[in-house]
Amino acid sequence: MGRFGHVIRARLKTSAGDVTVAAKEVRTRDGPCYRSLFREAAILVAVHEDRHHDNLRSNIIQLLALVNESTKKYIVMEYASKGCLLRLLQQTRRQNGPQPLPHNLRYAVHIARALQELQRLALTHGDVAARNVLITADNVAKLADFGQAGDVYTTVQHVSSNKRGKEPANGDTNNAGNEVLPLNWMSLESLETGEYTCQSDVWSFGVLLWEIATLGREPRYDGNNHPTCHQLARTLRRGIRLRKPPDCSGEMYDVMMSCWRESPLARPVPDILETKLMQMCHTMITEKETAV
Template identity: 65%
Template structure:
C-alpha cells in the first residue's frame, strides 16, 4: 500500500527549488484560463536563456495565506519528485510536465506545459451538447493515458487524491495528462467568499462542496488516501467518460450532497453508480472492479490499462520508459 508522505517536500533532495527556479522577468503573462477558490492559472510565455519561447500554464495562489501556500508548495514538490525520478521520461509521461518555478517574494508560480484543448470534463460536456449520446472521440483512450499516469505515481508511492475528468488536461496532440496535485479541490468551494478569520476557517469544511462521489469508502470513513483509493476514483472517471461528463450520484436527488458517513453507508450496502445506457457491459465491469469495497481487491493501474486496451481495438500499446 502506497500512502502519500505526510510532508512530501522532505522527500525532495536538497536544492530542489534552485534547480527548477527561474525569474519572473523570463515570464510574460497573458489571459486567465482557470480560477478556483485558492488558486488560479494564467496562460503565459516563458522566454528561455537560449532565446526560445514556450507556452506555459502558470499556476499561482489566489489568496496569500498559509493554506494556499501549503497547497502550492505541495504541488510543486510532487511535480519535482516526479520529474527528478531517474525513470521519468517527459516524452512518454502522462503527468503534466513541469517547466520551472518562480519563488520570489511578490510572485510565485508553478510553470507547466500548456494543454491547449483544456480539461477532459470540458471536452466531454461539449461533446454532449454537440452529439447527444455519441461517444467522445478518443474518450476511453484518454483513460488509458491516465491509467499510465497512475502507474507512474504508484511506482513513486505518490497518491493524487482527486482523480476526475476536471483534473485531466488534453494536449494539442490528444494526449491526456493528469494535473492538479495540490490545488485541485479548491474549485469546489462555494462562490461566496469567506474571510480568513478564525470563525470562518472553522466553518469552511461545512461550507465547501467536497467531491464525495469520487471518493472511496476508506477515504470517506477514515480519510485514508492510497494508490488504491486513486483506482476507485479512476473508476468514476471512466463513468464520467461514458456519460459525457455527467455529475455522478448514487440515486435520489442529484442535487443532494450527502455527508461522508451517509455516503459511506450507501457504499457499504453495495450500492454503486449505475451502468450508463451507452456503456458496454465489459467497460462497466472494469468500473465495478475499481469499486471493490476491499482496496486490495481493486486492480492495479497496470491491470486497468491492460483491460482498457483490450476494449479499445486499433490502439497500439506503447512502451513507457
C-alpha cells in the first residue's frame, strides 16, 4: 500500500501459460491518485518502448501490460518475489547483524545502471530510495514506483515557496506540511524549488547508499527527526550532511558525499558511480580472499 496506489500479486493468463505478476491500481478514485498512476504508466511505456531497452538486462521494473477499463485500471509489472530492498536490509539487521558490504553493494550497482538508463532517456525518478527498489528471485535489484517521476525536459516541477526552502510568511509552518514529500532523500534544489533532475536522483542515490551501509536505518540530519523543507534546506546550506555510518569505509562515505555536493553539476553521473562501486566491490572481495 502506497500513498497513491496499492499492489496485488496476481496471475496473468498468456498463450504460454499463467505468469505471476504484480498489478498496481489506484488507492482512491480521485484526481491525484489517477494522475500518479498515469504518470507511472507513461514513464514505464517510454522506457520499455525505447529501442535500446533490453528487458532481460534492465534494472528498471519490467512493464508487462496496461489495463484501462472504465471500472478497473492496472499497471501490470513483473513480480519481484523478495520484496523491497528496505525490508530486506532491515530483516538482515534484526536477524543476522552486519553482513559483508559487497553482498548489498551489488544492489547499488544495479540501481546505478537503472539511473543510467533513465538519464539516457532524459527521465527522472524523483524518489530513489530503498523502499522503491525491488529484489527479484535471482537477487537482481529493480528500480520501481515511478509515480513521482517526470520528464525533466518538459515537466520540471515548481511549487510555491512556502512549501519549500524559504521561510513561510508570518511564521506559518502549517502550509509547509501540506505536501507529503520524502524530505530526507531530497536534494537541496528539490527542497528549495521543487526541481527534479537526473542530478537530484544522484543525490537520492547517495542516501540509498547510506541506507545500505546502515542496513535500512532511517536517514536523519542534525538530530532533527521531522524537519520542514525550510529547516532541512537551511541545514544542508550550512554544509551538514548525513553522518558516516559505523563500520562504513572512508571510500564508501566519500562516494556518498560526492552525491551530496551542493552544485548539481559537481555530482558524479550514474556511469561513474557504477564504476566506483564495482571497483569497491572487487577490492573488498579481493581483500577477503587474501585474508582467508
